[in-house]
Amino acid sequence: MVQTIDAAVFQRMMIHAHAAINAQKQPINDLNVFPVPDGDTGTNMTLTIAAAAAEMRKKQYDTVGQAAGGTASALLRGARGNSGVILSLLFRGFSKAIKDKEVMDGRDLAIALDFGVAAAYKAVMKPAEGTILTVSRLAAARAAGQAREDSSFEGVLEAAIQEGQEALAHTIDQNPVLKKAGVVDAGGRGFLVILQGMLDEVRGLPMPETGEDGSTPADKADFEAVSVEDITFAFDTVFIVRKFKEDIDLEPFRAYLNSIGDSLVIGEDDAAFKVHVHTNTPGSALNEAQKYGVLELAKIENMRTQAEDLAAGRHVQSTDDLDAIEAELEKGSPAQPVHAAPEKKFGYVAVCAGAGLEAVFKDLGVDGLVGGGQTMNPSTQDILKAIDATPAEIVYVLPNNKNIIMAAEQTIPLCEDKKVIVLPTKTVPQGISAMLCADPDAEEGDNTAAMLDGFSSVRTSEITYAARDSDFDGFAIHQGDYLALEEHQLFGTDQDLSAMLDRLAHSEGHQSAEFISIFYGEDVTEEQAQQAEAIFAAACPNAEITLLAGGQPVYYFMISAE
Numbered sequence: 001m002v003q004t005i006d007a008a009v010f011q012r013m014m015i016h017a018h019a020a021i022n023a024q025k026q027p028i029n030d031l032n033v034f035p036v037p038d039g040d041t042g043t044n045m046t047l048t049i050a051a052a053a054a055e056m057r058k059k060q061y062d063t064v065g066q067a068a069g070g071t072a073s074a075l076l077r078g079a080r081g082n083s084g085v086i087l088s089l090l091f092r093g094f095s096k097a098i099k100d101k102e103v104m105d106g107r108d109l110a111i112a113l114d115f116g117v118a119a120a121y122k123a124v125m126k127p128a129e130g131t132i133l134t135v136s137r138l139a140a141a142r143a144a145g146q147a148r149e150d151s152s153f154e155g156v157l158e159a160a161i162q163e164g165q166e167a168l169a170h171t172i173d174q175n176p177v178l179k180k181a182g183v184v185d186a187g188g189r190g191f192l193v194i195l196q197g198m199l200d201e202v203r204g205l206p207m208p209e210t211g212e213d214g215s216t217p218a219d220k221a222d223f224e225a226v227s228v229e230d231i232t233f234a235f236d237t238v239f240i241v242r243k244f245k246e247d248i249d250l251e252p253f254r255a256y257l258n259s260i261g262d263s264l265v266i267g268e269d270d271a272a273f274k275v276h277v278h279t280n281t282p283g284s285a286l287n288e289a290q291k292y293g294v295l296e297l298a299k300i301e302n303m304r305t306q307a308e309d310l311a312a313g314r315h316v317q318s319t320d321d322l323d324a325i326e327a328e329l330e331k332g333s334p335a336q337p338v339h340a341a342p343e344k345k346f347g348y349v350a351v352c353a354g355a356g357l358e359a360v361f362k363d364l365g366v367d368g369l370v371g372g373g374q375t376m377n378p379s380t381q382d383i384l385k386a387i388d389a390t391p392a393e394i395v396y397v398l399p400n401n402k403n404i405i406m407a408a409e410q411t412i413p414l415c416e417d418k419k420v421i422v423l424p425t426k427t428v429p430q431g432i433s434a435m436l437c438a439d440p441d442a443e444e445g446d447n448t449a450a451m452l453d454g455f456s457s458v459r460t461s462e463i464t465y466a467a468r469d470s471d472f473d474g475f476a477i478h479q480g481d482y483l484a485l486e487e488h489q490l491f492g493t494d495q496d497l498s499a500m501l502d503r504l505a506h507s508e509g510h511q512s513a514e515f516i517s518i519f520y521g522e523d524v525t526e527e528q529a530q531q532a533e534a535i536f537a538a539a540c541p542n543a544e545i546t547l548l549a550g551g552q553p554v555y556y557f558m559i560s561a562e
Contacts, residue, residue, distance in 0.1 A: 001152040002202050004103045007067040011056040013198040014071055015259065016207050018053035020197025021190055022046050022232060023208035028193070031186035041186035044081030044377055048088060049194060050232065051078025051379070057260055057281050063102045068095035068112075076410055077381040083187045085380075085406035086120050086132055090191070093119030106156030110147035113140035113160060123406075130174030132187030139164035139195070157199050164192045181470070207258065233261045233278035239298035241289050246270045248292055256288050272296070278303070340391035342418065346440055346447060347392025350431050351378060351400050351408075354522065354551035357428055364435035367392065373401050373428070373552070380410040387415055394419045394444060396451065398431035402488065423451055426488070427462075428552070429517065429560030430455035459509045461486045461559040463500060466493070482556075497556065501532050504559070505539035513561035516543045519550030520557055532557060 005013070021028070021042070028042030055074035061067040072095035075088035097115035098108055117140045120133055127133050142163030146156045171185040172178050178185060201207075250266060250273060257264050261279030272293070279285055282300045289295060349368040350361045353376060358369050368386035372378035387395045395418050399408045408422045425431040437454030439447050466481040477483070477493055482500045484491040486509060494500040510516060516536055520529040533547040536559075543561075550558060 001150070002154040003152045004105045005064060005153050005202065006103050007061040007064045009202065010064050010067040010071075010104070011061065012259065013201040014049070014056045014067075015053045016201035017194040017197035018046070018049045018232075019207040020200065021049060021193045024190075024193045028186050028190050031183045031189060041081070041083045041190055044084040045087055045187070045190040045194075047080050047379070048075055048078050048084030051075060051381075052091075054280055057284075064104045065095070065099045065101045068098055071095065076414070077379065077384070079380045079407050079410060081377040081403045082406050083132065083190065084377075085410060086124070086187065087191065087194075088380075088410070089120040089123050090116035090136055093117070104153060106143075106151045106153050107147045109153055109156045109160075110140070110143040113143050116140070128175070130171040130178060131185050132191050134171060134174065135164050135167045135185065135188035135191055138167040139192075154199070154202050157195065157202070161192060161195050161199060164188070164195065168192060233263075233280050234302055234304045235279055235282045236276075236301045236303050237261075237279055237282040237285055237298070238274070238276050238300075239286060239289065240272055240274045240296045241293040242272050242296050243270075243293040250292065253288060253292055257285060260284055338385075338389040340389050342393040343391040344440070345393055345444075346438070347390035347395045347418075348398065348435065348438065349383065349386045349390060349395060350398040350435070351383070351404055352428050352431070353553055354519075356549040356551040357519065360432060360548065360550075361435065364432065365438065365440075366398075366435060367395075372404065373554070376553075377401070377404055377407065380407045380414070383408050384411045384414055387411055387418060387420060390418070392418065394421060396434075396438075396448075397422045398425045398434060399423075400425050400428045400431040402426040421448060423448075423455070425455055427458075427460035427560075428519070428550075428558055429460045430458045432517075433458045433560070433562070457562055459487060459513075459561045461491070461504055461507075461509070461557075461561070462555045463497070463504070463557040463559075464555050497528070498531065498535065501535045501557070502539065505536045509561050510536070510540050510543070510559075513540065513543045515546070515560075515562045516540060517546045517548065517560045518557060519548050519552065519559070521550060521552045521555050523553075524556050 025042040025046045028045070029040035032040050052071045052074040055070050056067070059070060061070060068091070072088070072092045075091050079085045079088040093116035094112040097112040098104055101108055113136070117133070117137045120136065121127055124133065139160040143156050143160040146159035150156065168184050168188045171188055172183065175185065254264065254266060257275070257277050257279070260281055261277045263276065263278040266273055266275050275285070275289065277285055286295060286298060348366045349370060350366045351370045351372050352358060352361060353371055353373045361369060367390040370378050370383055370386050372382070383397060387397065397408045397411065397420060399405045399422065405422065405424050405426070412420045412422065423434055425434055434451040434455040437450045439450060442450065462485045464483050464485070466477045466479050466483055469479050470477040481493045481495055482497050483493055484500050484504045486507065491507065492500065492503055494503070504510065518529070518532055518536065520532065529547060529549070533545055537545050552558065
C-alpha cells in the first residue's frame with residue numbers, strides 16, 4: 001500500500017483523473033434523465049477538471065498543499081454547470097485542509113475529503129439526497145473510519161471509493177426521478193470516476209485512451225471530424241530527433257509523452273526517431289526529447305484554432321502560413337484581455353446564445369455578453385472576463401439558465417475591483433424583463449429590488465426537441481419529438497409543431513397573460529414564426545403579442561408571459 005504522496009504524484013493523479021472521466025463522459029451523460037438537450041453532467045465535469053489537468057501540466061509544485069491549491073483555483077475558474085461548480089467546491093475545501101502539507105497520507109486525505117464535503121454542502125442552498133453530495137459525504141465518512149485503522153493514502157482512498165459505489169447504487173432509491181428512470185445519479189458517478197482515476201495513478205495503472213477510435217493517428221488532425229470541445233490536447237506536435245546512439249531505449253520517453261498528451265506515434269530507425277503527439281505543452285515534449293538526441297525538425301499547430309477556423313468557413317492556418325503570419329504580427333501585437341476601470345455606477349453582463357437575443361440585451365443596456373446557455377454552459381472564467389471588461393462599480397450578472405447560476409456566483413469572490421450581484425434568472429425572458437426594470441439613477445438596493453421584482457412575475461415556456469428516448473413524468477417520449485416546457489416542467493410532447501404550439505397557447509398561464517413575447521430560434525423559418533404568432537393571437541385575444549427573431553439554438557421557441 002502506498003503510504004504517502006507528494007506534489008508530483010498529486011499532479012499526475014489529477015491528469016489521470018481527467019483522462020478517466022473523459023473516457024467515461026458519454027456514459028455519464030447518458031444517465032441524465034430529463035429528455036431535453038442539456039449541458040450534460042459528464043461533459044461539464046470533464047471540461048471542469050480539464051482546467052485542473054492543464055494547470056498541473058504547466059507548473060511544477062514543491063508541496064502537495066501547493067498542488068492542491070493550484071488544482072482548486074483552476075477548477076473554480078473552469079467550473080461549468082452545477083455539477084462542475086460542486087466538483088470545484090469539493091476540491092476547494094479539500095485544498096484548504098492540506099494547504100500546509102508537504103506530503104499527504106491517509107489521515108490527511110480523510111480530513112481533506114471531509115473539508116471538501118463541508119464546503120460543497122455550505123454552498124448549496126437546498127442539498128438534496130441522492131446526488132453527488134450524498135455520494136461524497138458517505139465516501140468521506142468511510143475514509144475517516146478507514147484512517148483510524150490504516151493511515152496509508154492508498155488504503156483510505158480505496159475505502160472511500162468502495163463506500164461511494166455503495167452510496168451511488170442507493171441514489172436510485174433516494175431520488176424519485178432516478179428511480180423511475182432506473183439510473184443512478186450522474187454527478188455521483190462522475191465524482192467516483194475521478195477518484196478512481198486518482199487511485200489508478202497511485203497504483204501505477206495506465207491512463208485510459210482519450211479521444212481515440214482505434215485508427216492510426218496521422219501527422220495532420222482531421223479537423224472536420226472534431227469540434228473544439230472534443231479537442232482535449234490543443235497542439236498537434238510532430239518532430240524528428242537524431243539519436244545520440246543506435247540502441248537508445250525510448251520507452252521512458254514514450255511513457256512521458258503519454259502522461260502529457262495522446263494520439264502518440266513514435267517511428268524510429270537506427271539513426272533517428274519521429275514523434276507525433278497531441279499535447280498542451282509541446283515545449284515540454286521537445287525539451288524531454290533532447291535527452292535522447294539532437295532535435296532536427298519540428299512542426300506545431302493549434303488544432304483548436306484550426307477547428308474554429310474551419311467551422312467558421314475561414315482559411316485554416318498551418319505552418320505553411322508562417323511567412324504571412326510573421327508579416328502580420330510585425331504590424332502590432334494582439335489585444336490583451338480587457339480589465340476596464342469603473343466609469344459608471346451600474347453595469348450588466350448577460351448569458352445568451354443567438355444574434356437576435358444578443359441584440360435585445362444590447363439595446364436594453366447590457367455591457368457584456370457571454371455566449372452560452374442550454375448545452376453550452378460557460379465557465380466561471382468566461383463570465384469573469386465579461387465582468388472585468390465592464391466599466392462599472394457594480395456589475396449585475398444575468399445567468400439566464402438555472403445550470404449557470406452557480407458558476408456565475410463563483411465570480412463574486414474572484415472579482416477584486418467591482419461588486420458583483422448575480423440575479424438568479426433561469427431563462428432568457430426573465431433576464432430581458434430584469435433589464436427592462438433596471439434604473440441607472442437608482443440606489444443599489446432599489447435597482448436590485450426592481451430587477452428582482454421585474455423577472456419574478458415572468459412565466460417562460462419553451463419548445464425544443466427530445467434528445468433521447470425516455471419515459472418521463474408520465475410521457476412516453478421518442479427521440480426527435482417536439483417537447484414543450486413550462487417553467488422547466490414538461491408540459492407535453494407532439495410530433496406536430498403547430499399542434500404543440502396550439503396546446504401551449506391554450507394553457508392557463510398564457511390565457512391569463514397581458515403580454516406575450518415569442519422569440520423564435522435559428523432553425524425556425526419566418527413563415528413558421530408568423531404561424532406561431534397567429535396561433536397565439538387566436539388563442540389569447542386579450543394579450544399583446546410580440547414576435548422577435550432570437551436566433552437561439554436548441555429552442556425553436558422561447559415564450560414569455562406576463
